[in-house]
Amino acid sequence: MEQIEPVELAGGGVRLRPWRADDADAALAALVDPDTRLWNAGWVQTREDVVHWLERRRDWTGDHASWAVEDAATGELVGSVSVHSIDRSANDAEVGYWTVPAARGRGVAALAVDAACRWAFGVLPVDRIELCHAVENVASGRVAEKAGFTYEGHLRRSYRYGDGVKHDELLWARLADDPAPQFSSRS
Numbered sequence: 001m002e003q004i005e006p007v008e009l010a011g012g013g014v015r016l017r018p019w020r021a022d023d024a025d026a027a028l029a030a031l032v033d034p035d036t037r038l039w040n041a042g043w044v045q046t047r048e049d050v051v052h053w054l055e056r057r058r059d060w061t062g063d064h065a066s067w068a069v070e071d072a073a074t075g076e077l078v079g080s081v082s083v084h085s086i087d088r089s090a091n092d093a094e095v096g097y098w099t100v101p102a103a104r105g106r107g108v109a110a111l112a113v114d115a116a117c118r119w120a121f122g123v124l125p126v127d128r129i130e131l132c133h134a135v136e137n138v139a140s141g142r143v144a145e146k147a148g149f150t151y152e153g154h155l156r157r158s159y160r161y162g163d164g165v166k167h168d169e170l171l172w173a174r175l176a177d178d179p180a181p182q183f184s185s186r187s
């Protein structure tokens with residue numbers, strides 16, 4: 001796997017930057033949120049877990065690029081976005097994300113996912129990025145739609161989430177030549 005050059009990205013009031021070791025407190029506070037535990041990293045419960053979680057995200061030598069999402073004005077942690085499962089032979093990847101509870105409903109996730117996708121299409125480059133979320137996670141479907149993804153199908157009992165249950169998922173994808181979303185000030 002080729003080394004991916006860690007990079008900062010900006011746009012629409014958010015800044016994406018590589019995770020730092022001193023993000024542990026803020027990351028742990030976000031990751032213990034029940035919805036984040038259910039739909040993302042259910043295994044992160046302790047400080048030791050979050051240190052391990054951060055080590056993985058700070059290592060860009062693997063098949064992913066992972067960013068902390070900050071409010072560009074305040075520098076406050078508002079979320080996380082990761083382009084992962086990068087497959088250079090298939091020319092595709094997947095995207096994952098969460099936002100801190102206090103920052104939800106402000107368009108942060110859609111902006112961050114769009115910024116990460118633009119980077120992946122331009123720099124890696126990949127041609128296709130997939131996004132999957134549990135059928136019950138309606139907010140995540142809105143993020144997909146707002147970030148320029150097209151709904152492609154319903155996957156049955158396809159992924160075991162933080163509750164230990166395999167949920168049906170909805171599959172979305174964005175292609176490199178799909179129209180990029182147009183955001184207003186903060187959508």
Ligand SMILES: CC(C)(COP(=O)(O)OP(=O)(O)OC[C@H]1O[C@@H](n2cnc3c(N)ncnc32)[C@H](O)[C@@H]1OP(=O)(O)O)[C@@H](O)C(=O)NCCC(=O)NCCS
Nearest residue numbers: 035039098099104105106107108109110133138139140142
């Ligand atoms: C899903 C999540 C990332 C959305 O983050 P966000 O920053 O609030 O996203 P945005 O503000 O860009 O958009 C959220 C959209 O979902 C909508 N929404 C929120 N809760 C909803 C619900 N229960 N039902 C329907 N729509 C909902 C919002 O109204 C908004 O849509 P709008 O812009 O049309 O009003 C965030 O809620 C989260 O981190 N959840 C827990 C972890 C998670 O689900 N991660 C994704 C795993 S696939």
